[in-house]
Amino acid sequence: MVIRRYFDCNATTPLSEPARAAWLETANQHWHNPGGLYRQGAAAKALLEECREEVGARLGCEASRIVFTAGATESNNAVCAWAARRFPDRKALVSPIEHPSVRESAKWHFRNRLDVAPCSPAGVVEVPAVRQMLGADRPPALVSMMAASNESGVLLPWEEINLLCREQGILFHCDATQWIGKRPAAGLGACDFVTGSAHKFGGPKGVGFLKIPEDCQLQEQHGGRQEHGHRAGTENLAGIKAMMAAWTEREAAMETCDACGRDAFELQLLDSPLGARMVGREAARLWNTSLLVMPDFPNTRWVARLSDLGFAVSTGAACSTGEATSAMLQAMGFGTAEMKRVLRVSGWWSHQRSDWLDLAEAILTTWREFQSGATVRKKIQL
Numbered sequence: 478m479v480i481r482r483y484f485d486c487n488a489t490t491p492l493s494e495p496a497r498a499a500w501l502e503t504a505n506q507h508w509h510n511p512g513g514l515y516r517q518g519a520a521a522k523a524l525l526e527e528c529r530e531e532v533g534a535r536l537g538c539e540a541s542r543i544v545f546t547a548g549a550t551e552s553n554n555a556v557c558a559w560a561a562r563r564f565p566d567r568k569a570l571v572s573p574i575e576h577p578s579v580r581e582s583a584k585w586h587f588r589n590r591l592d593v594a595p596c597s598p599a600g601v602v603e604v605p606a607v608r609q610m611l612g613a614d615r616p617p618a619l620v621s622m623m624a625a626s627n628e629s630g631v632l633l634p635w636e637e638i639n640l641l642c643r644e645q646g647i648l649f650h651c652d653a654t655q656w657i658g659k660r661p662a663a664g665l666g667a668c669d670f671v672t673g674s675a676h677k678f679g680g681p682k683g684v685g686f687l688k689i690p691e692d693c694q695l696q697e698q699h700g701g702r703q704e705h706g707h708r709a710g711t712e713n714l715a716g717i718k719a720m721m722a723a724w725t726e727r728e729a730a731m732e733t734c735d736a737c738g739r740d741a742f743e744l745q746l747l748d749s750p751l752g753a754r755m756v757g758r759e760a761a762r763l764w765n766t767s768l769l770v771m772p773d774f775p776n777t778r779w780v781a782r783l784s785d786l787g788f789a790v791s792t793g794a795a796c797s798t799g800e801a802t803s804a805m806l807q808a809m810g811f812g813t814a815e816m817k818r819v820l821r822v823s824g825w826w827s828h829q830r831s832d833w834l835d836l837a838e839a840i841l842t843t844w845r846e847f848q849s850g851a852t853v854r855k856k857i858q859l
């Protein structure tokens with residue numbers, strides 16, 4: 478499938494050219510274990526530490542605060558596990574639209590010590606509500622809120638919530654998985670914990686990072702003292718180098734990311750008799766995401782027919798594929814029937830306006846076909 482018709486970039490992105498080149502070069506030249514005490518091991522270790530410096534510089538924090546991980550799910554689980562153990566008598570506060578790697582992990586580790594902040598009808602966590610919850614008799618030890626939603630693309634007020642937490646001495650974790658590579662990363666380092674994942678911005682799968690605060694010693698893994706004692710397991714240097722190359726490319730070309738194509742796509746649908754509802758349209762959103770509630774027919778049928786036509790879109794978050802519900806949409810007041818008609822469209826910086834308009838046309842064609850009960854005549858080879 479060509480990227481022009483691939484609209485599931487919040488699930489994963491293809492490996493970028495600079496990432497592929499960096500991966501190959503590192504895997505060929507620096508495949509040695511960074512723990513080795515010989516010259517090649519030291520060279521690998523030096524590269525690893527250079528990458529750590531680079532992540533720190535990009536976020537605006539000390540390099541020593543960065544732990545490389547196997548992606549966002551591991552990073553988010555590590556934060557919840559550490560905080561629940563470190564503060565056994567205190568609560569955590571999460572947003573209801575968090576990715577399951579925060580929501581489920583916080584539920585598991587904090588059990589009955591977990592509060593959930595309310596969100597607006599647009600799916601945005603509201604600062605005054607959080608302020609009130611932080612001022613309660615038993616304030617939480619940890620607040621976790623993502624920077625941008627993987628489902629609707631809405632941007633969350635992470636800077637304000639971070640400041641509120643700072644004023645009250647509460648730790649703040651920002652899952653910036655969907656933000657990094659799409660929006661500038663500068664300033665994120667002011668949060669106590671920050672999660673990032675390479676495959677969301679053109680890097681390889683299975684590599685990411687976690688920024689941690691100074692007095693945090695991650696302790697969940699045993700059997701190795703890598704990552705300055707925070708994580709066990711041989712470092713994925715080629716993956717880390719590839720992540721940095723992909724990220725560098727995206728940060729250097731942030732201006733190539735704009736919402737012009739996505740907005741034209743939405744207008745085309747809004748101007749048609751389709752009657753799709755667009756989630757979070759009234760809020761600030763990522764430039765690449767559109768979450769639609771289709772007027773009729775189950776989303777699985779839409780995805781299958783659009784796939785026949787060569788387009789990849791999703792029924793929602795990739796981690797919940799097969800589930801008919803979404804915790805985010807539930808928190809926003811959607812019913813089960815509506816949730817079964819949700820389509821998520823998430824493009825990439827290289828999509829042209831014409832690619833978005835082709836997708837809009839394919840959706841309208843599909844709708845007319847579904848309405849007329851026409852049978853599928855021709856499948857396009859993917």
Ligand code: PLP
Nearest residue numbers: 548549550576578627654655674
């Ligand atoms: N957090 C958010 C906001 C995500 O969108 C995702 C992936 O969809 C994850 C965490 C998990 O990422 P990973 O695949 O790196 O474990």
